[in-house]
Amino acid sequence: MSEPTASGPLRRTPLYEEHVRLGGRIVPFAGWEMPVQFSGIVDEHVAVRTACGVFDACHMGELWMSGEYAGQVVDYLVTNDVKKLGDGQALYTCCCNAKGTILDDLIVYRAAQDRFMIVCNASNRDKIAAVFRKAAENHCDFSDKSDETALLALQGPKAFDVLARCGADAAKLGADLKSFHFRDAVVANVRCTVARTGYTGEDGVEIFCASSDAAALYRSLVELGKDVGLRPAGLGARDTLRLEARLSLYGNDIDETTNPIEAGLAWVVKLDKGDFVGRDALAAVKAAPLPRKLVGFEVTGRGIARHGYPLRDMAGKEVGVCTSGSPGPTVQKNVGLGYLPTAMTEIGTEFQVDCRGKLVPAVVVKTPFYKRAK
Numbered sequence: 001m002s003e004p005t006a007s008g009p010l011r012r013t014p015l016y017e018e019h020v021r022l023g024g025r026i027v028p029f030a031g032w033e034m035p036v037q038f039s040g041i042v043d044e045h046v047a048v049r050t051a052c053g054v055f056d057a058c059h060m061g062e063l064w065m066s067g068e069y070a071g072q073v074v075d076y077l078v079t080n081d082v083k084k085l086g087d088g089q090a091l092y093t094c095c096c097n098a099k100g101t102i103l104d105d106l107i108v109y110r111a112a113q114d115r116f117m118i119v120c121n122a123s124n125r126d127k128i129a130a131v132f133r134k135a136a137e138n139h140c141d142f143s144d145k146s147d148e149t150a151l152l153a154l155q156g157p158k159a160f161d162v163l164a165r166c167g168a169d170a171a172k173l174g175a176d177l178k179s180f181h182f183r184d185a186v187v188a189n190v191r192c193t194v195a196r197t198g199y200t201g202e203d204g205v206e207i208f209c210a211s212s213d214a215a216a217l218y219r220s221l222v223e224l225g226k227d228v229g230l231r232p233a234g235l236g237a238r239d240t241l242r243l244e245a246r247l248s249l250y251g252n253d254i255d256e257t258t259n260p261i262e263a264g265l266a267w268v269v270k271l272d273k274g275d276f277v278g279r280d281a282l283a284a285v286k287a288a289p290l291p292r293k294l295v296g297f298e299v300t301g302r303g304i305a306r307h308g309y310p311l312r313d314m315a316g317k318e319v320g321v322c323t324s325g326s327p328g329p330t331v332q333k334n335v336g337l338g339y340l341p342t343a344m345t346e347i348g349t350e351f352q353v354d355c356r357g358k359l360v361p362a363v364v365v366k367t368p369f370y371k372r373a374k
Contacts, residue, residue, distance in 0.1 A: 051229030067140035100281030150214035155204035201245025296367035303360035
């Protein structure tokens with residue numbers, strides 16, 4: 001989950017001054033002033049893979065649905081099966097329109113039988129808030145708590161070592177917290193909700209707290225993690241990490257022109273759960289041959305694939321488009337994601353990336369490009 005730059009006046013997260021103090025290079029992103037890097041994209045990427053990194057995700061949206069029928073309303077708006085969640089559990093899902101194309105990808109958190117938090121991408125906050133607000137009318141209560149909620153992502157194999165230094169309550173999280181579970185905890189003297197989720201392909205947590213507490217918590221994590229190799233990390237490393245792990249980026253790999261089936265997200269579409277927005281359209285997509293699929297590929301020639309570059313067959317005919325691409329610091333290869341005709345999506349299929357007029361050979365490969373050792 002993430003998104004490209006949005007237009008409009010730029011906002012600042014509660015961590016902006018911390019980013020400036022630490023020498024972050026600030027860029028516009030999804031309507032916010034955000035750090036793209038601190039010590040360098042590759043350095044931060046390697047730190048997250050080998051030690052730990054802390055990211056600012058305060059720009060994400062946090063929406064709440066509450067009341068007796070909140071669960072049913074949320075379940076109707078998303079493709080995955082919210083009914084299977086217990087208290088303190090979360091799931092990844094898509095929110096689609098009636099055509100079955102993707103309005104956003106979300107994480108739904110069940111705090112209680114009658115209370116759910118939905119985390120959406122910053123650039124889609126207004127759109128998704130409007131969808132959930134409308135659906136809540138006469139059924140349950142809706143509130144947008146994005147502005148009062150901060151979100152920090154602590155990711156990497158040493159994330160729980162850092163948490164162990166943040167007080168007795170936080171020290172228990174490594175043993176107590178399962179993947180896609182969350183609970184309240186005091187972290188470095190700050191009351192938080194800690195979820196074992198993330199967007200890097202590494203183990204770690206995402207930490208929600210009051211916006212007014214975010215800077216103090218961020219400073220504590222940076223200080224307590226210094227001697228285990230923690231780095232403040234920016235958008236650049238976040239992008240290369242998620243790409244290696246083959247995690248979708250909204251606005252690049254998925255958007256309102258793509259459906260979850262062709263995007264490789266069929267696993268979050270539960271057609272048998274009952275009615276939901278887009279179900280009929282997605283059932284029709286699933287029943288018919290797919291015209292195209294999102295695939296992972298390795299650039300085998302000299303060049304780097306980038307978002308929007310045309311993909312061509314070996315005869316030079318344009319057949320698809322690159323949605324994400326960059327060097328992969330961990331896998332030591334130039335990798336990418338892109339849509340190709342289904343007939344060209346078998347692993348080992350060769351094609352060409354049009355890198356600004358230069359045709360560079362590439363091959364379809366198995367994804368994720370990187371998977372951490374258990």
